Amino acid sequence: PNTDAVARRRGEMEVHAFRLKPGQDLKQCLLAYARDAGLEAGCIVTCVGSLSKATLRLANCSKTSKNEIVVLEERFEIVSL
Numbered sequence: 001p002n003t004d005a006v007a008r009r010r011g012e013m014e015v016h017a018f019r020l021k022p023g024q025d026l027k028q029c030l031l032a033y034a035r036d037a038g039l040e041a042g043c044i045v046t047c048v049g050s051l052s053k054a055t056l057r058l059a060n061c062s063k064t065s066k067n068e069i070v071v072l073e074e075r076f077e078i079v080s081l
Contacts, residue, residue, distance in 0.1 A: 044081065051076045
């Protein structure tokens with residue numbers, strides 16, 4: 001993806017930091033970055049930023065109810081994970 005990226009090795013963990021531009025899709029950019037960087041596994045430690053659309057899977061699953069998916073389209077600010 002078109003991102004400003006930095007990769008550094010710290011001990012046993014390789015750290016990747018990058019910035020998305022307005023309008024870029026978070027999930028698609030993460031998947032493309034992992035593919036392009038040859039990453040086989042990873043985790044997101046933290047992030048900050050803003051979104052204009054969020055798709056959430058609510059944790060309300062039971063034996064009789066499947067997980068509920070909610071799509072929200074408005075301005076959101078990510079302040080913590």
